[in-house]
Amino acid sequence: MKNFRPRTMLEYVRMLWRRKLIIVLFSVAIMIAAYNSLRLVRNVYEASALVAISIQTSEERSAVDVQVASVNQHLLSRANLEPIIRRYRLYNNKDENVDSAIEALRKDVKVETKVRDYYPQFPISFTITYKNNDPVIAMQVTNDLISYFNNSNDRLEKQNADEANALDGVINELEERLKQINKQRAATEALTGNLSTVKAQRTSLLFAIENLNDKEFSLNQHIAQQKRQITEQEKITKALPSDSIEATRSSAYGVLLTEKARLEAQLKEQRSQYTEKNQKVIQTQAQLTEINKQLIEMGEKRSQAGIESLSPEMRELRGLQRELASLETDLELVQREVRRKQQALALLPDVDVSMADVASSGITNNVMPGEKVKDAEGTEEYNLLFNRYSNLLEKRDSFRRLESKKGEGNLGLFQIVDKATLPTTPVGPNRGKLLAIAIAMALGVAIMAALVIEAPRLLTIQDENDIEYLLGTPVVGLIPETLTATESRRNRKLLLVRLMGILLLAVVTVPAFSLLLKKVQIFQLLAK
Numbered sequence: 462m463k464n465f466r467p468r469t470m471l472e473y474v475r476m477l478w479r480r481k482l483i484i485v486l487f488s489v490a491i492m493i494a495a496y497n498s499l500r501l502v503r504n505v506y507e508a509s510a511l512v513a514i515s516i517q518t519s520e521e522r523s524a525v526d527v528q529v530a531s532v533n534q535h536l537l538s539r540a541n542l543e544p545i546i547r548r549y550r551l552y553n554n555k556d557e558n559v560d561s562a563i564e565a566l567r568k569d570v571k572v573e574t575k576v577r578d579y580y581p582q583f584p585i586s587f588t589i590t591y592k593n594n595d596p597v598i599a600m601q602v603t604n605d606l607i608s609y610f611n612n613s614n615d616r617l618e619k620q621n622a623d624e625a626n627a628l629d630g631v632i633n634e635l636e637e638r639l640k641q642i643n644k645q646r647a648a649t650e651a652l653t654g655n656l657s658t659v660k661a662q663r664t665s666l667l668f669a670i671e672n673l674n675d676k677e678f679s680l681n682q683h684i685a686q687q688k689r690q691i692t693e694q695e696k697i698t699k700a701l702p703s704d705s706i707e708a709t710r711s712s713a714y715g716v717l718l719t720e721k722a723r724l725e726a727q728l729k730e731q732r733s734q735y736t737e738k739n740q741k742v743i744q745t746q747a748q749l750t751e752i753n754k755q756l757i758e759m760g761e762k763r764s765q766a767g768i769e770s771l772s773p774e775m776r777e778l779r780g781l782q783r784e785l786a787s788l789e790t791d792l793e794l795v796q797r798e799v800r801r802k803q804q805a806l807a808l809l810p811d812v813d814v815s816m817a818d819v820a821s822s823g824i825t826n827n828v829m830p831g832e833k834v835k836d837a838e839g840t841e842e843y844n845l846l847f848n849r850y851s852n853l854l855e856k857r858d859s860f861r862r863l864e865s866k867k868g869e870g871n872l873g874l875f876q877i878v879d880k881a882t883l884p885t886t887p888v889g890p891n892r893g894k895l896l897a898i899a900i901a902m903a904l905g906v907a908i909m910a911a912l913v914i915e916a917p918r919l920l921t922i923q924d925e926n927d928i929e930y931l932l933g934t935p936v937v938g939l940i941p942e943t944l945t946a947t948e949s950r951r952n953r954k955l956l957l958v959r960l961m962g963i964l965l966l967a968v969v970t971v972p973a974f975s976l977l978l979k980k981v982q983i984f985q986l987l988a989k
Contacts, residue, residue: 466930468919480911482960486967487907494974495899495984502895502984504887506596508603511879512587512610529584532613532875533574536606537567545605549598569593570606579751580744586878596884603881610875628857635850639808642843666806673799680792687785694778717756722787724749730794804854895984 468476477484514529535541542563546552552562573588589606593599728745735742922928929935944952978984 466927476915477908477911480915483911483914483963484904484907486963487910487970488903490967490970491903491906491974492899494971494978495903497975498978498984499892499895499899501979502890502892503594505592505594505889506599506884506886507590507592507888508596508599508881508884509588509590509879510603510607510877510881512589512607513876513878514585514587515874515876529874532610533572533587536572536609537570539563541606541609542566545602548605549602551593551598551602580747587875591881592888600881600883607877607880610877613875625857628853632850632853632857635846635853636804636808638846639843639850642846643809663806663809666802666809670799670802670806673795673802677792677795677799680788680795684785684788684792687781687788691778691781691785694781698775698778717752717759718783719786721749721752721756722783723790724752726787726790726794730798890984890987895987898987899984 543559546559546562546566552558552565569592571590573590574584575586575588576582577585587610589603591599591603591606593602724745728742728749731739731742731745737743922931
């Protein structure tokens with residue numbers, strides 16, 4: 462015969478109700494211990510900084526992508542993180558556990574890379590965040606991390622200069638070799654009496670250089686005149702009230718207009734050299750379309766904000782500034798074209814060309830003279846050397862452009878936009894969530910204690926239901942329990958002793974459970 466009768470849920474509830482004093486005492490004791498443990502959980506503060514990557518042209522981006530990837534990898538390297546850990550004594554740093562401290566710092570530091578949301582996509586900024594219990598240390602560590610980008614700018618500048626100088630040496634050697642080949646070609650043609658091709662090429666190049674020089678002189682005159690007009694217009698604008706000037710400022714709109722003028726000039730130059738299906742032309746057209754879209758959207762926002770109500774003086778000044786930016790872009794393109802023509806002219810053999818031939822030449826040749834010589838030469842050596850020369854020249858020019866931007870006041874490839882500031886509001890832990898977990902844990906432990914105390918009674922006969930279950934027959938009658946006066950006094954004393962023992966156990970539970978939570982550090986783990 463079984464000596465354990467299955468109970469219903471209602472009977473278990475009644476059982477817990479009989480032990481409600483135990484549940485209350487243990488719940489309060491454990492809640493006090495959990496509250497003391499929660500007080501030891503420290504607040505977590507987060508500091509963040511923003512580092513922007515200067516927008517590069519499509520030709521420069523091939524050289525910049527490698528530099529961005531290299532800096533991103535070395536930011537969290539051991540050589541960069543170990544001095545920071547030792548400086549601020551992070552993670553209880555000691556010589557024997559520096560590796561674990563570095564891994565912990567790498568987990569706490571987050572580097573988020575933002576990519577431009579339109580074609581072509583490339584990284585435009587880094588957001589660096591670090592969490593620590595001390596807000597001052599969080600700010601200092603974040604600022605130390607972003608200082609690496611300033612050092613990277615100096616290192617990349619020196620590296621670009623070294624590579625450009627090394628490329629200059631290789632390019633000079635290739636130029637000398639190409640000149641030798643062309644001289645040999647000219648000597649061969651002189652022997653055969655056929656110098657008309659080389660003469661026509663030099664005539665065309667000289668005519669193009671003369672036209673470009675005239676255009677450069679004209680653009681310089683226009684730029685000087687435009688600057689004088691802008692200076693006069695700025696004097697008129699400064700006489701206006703300051704509040705009207707502040708209301709009409711929109712730096713982002715001006716930057717987009719300047720970028721649009723640059724792209725239009727670049728597209729004009731590329732169309733003179735390539736077809737419409739060329740990848741560079743397609744890419745420039747996509748960038749110009751996206752900027753036009755942004756200008757339209759920004760114009761709508763400006764009109765909604767009341768910025769359209771510009772004064773005539775400000776409209777005139779902005780128009781003059783846009784024209785100046787367009788003229789300066791055209792001047793730079795003309796100067797680059799002059800340098801390319803001169804380099805191509807230096808590669809041709811020395812053949813006397815009269816100024817009358819140059820003046821009478823009215824045909825502009827859109828094909829590079831070097832390419833004509835290459836096709837006429839037809840030799841494998843010349844083709845390989847000229848292709849290598851063109852690639853190295855383009856790569857050298859990209860490094861030189863980076864150096865020129867550095868000299869024009871640009872702070873470098875990486876620009877620190879926002880440094881980390883002292884955080885005032887903690888980002889964690891969620892104390893409401895931890896308190897709910899503590900309440901659930903206290904109730905669970907108290908109910909378990911009540912069930913442990915009540916468990917021996919489940920194996921004994923307590924009421925008529927146990928008798929019916931054990932005998933298998935209904936109970937006909939019950940004999941009430943009667944106690945003598947001595948037994949009643951003894952039971953009361955026994956009940957009082959049990960209550961005192963339960964109360965003492967609850968009191969002892971507070972420090973014991975506090976030590977256990979402090980040792981296990983469950984709330985600290987949940988807070989992370």
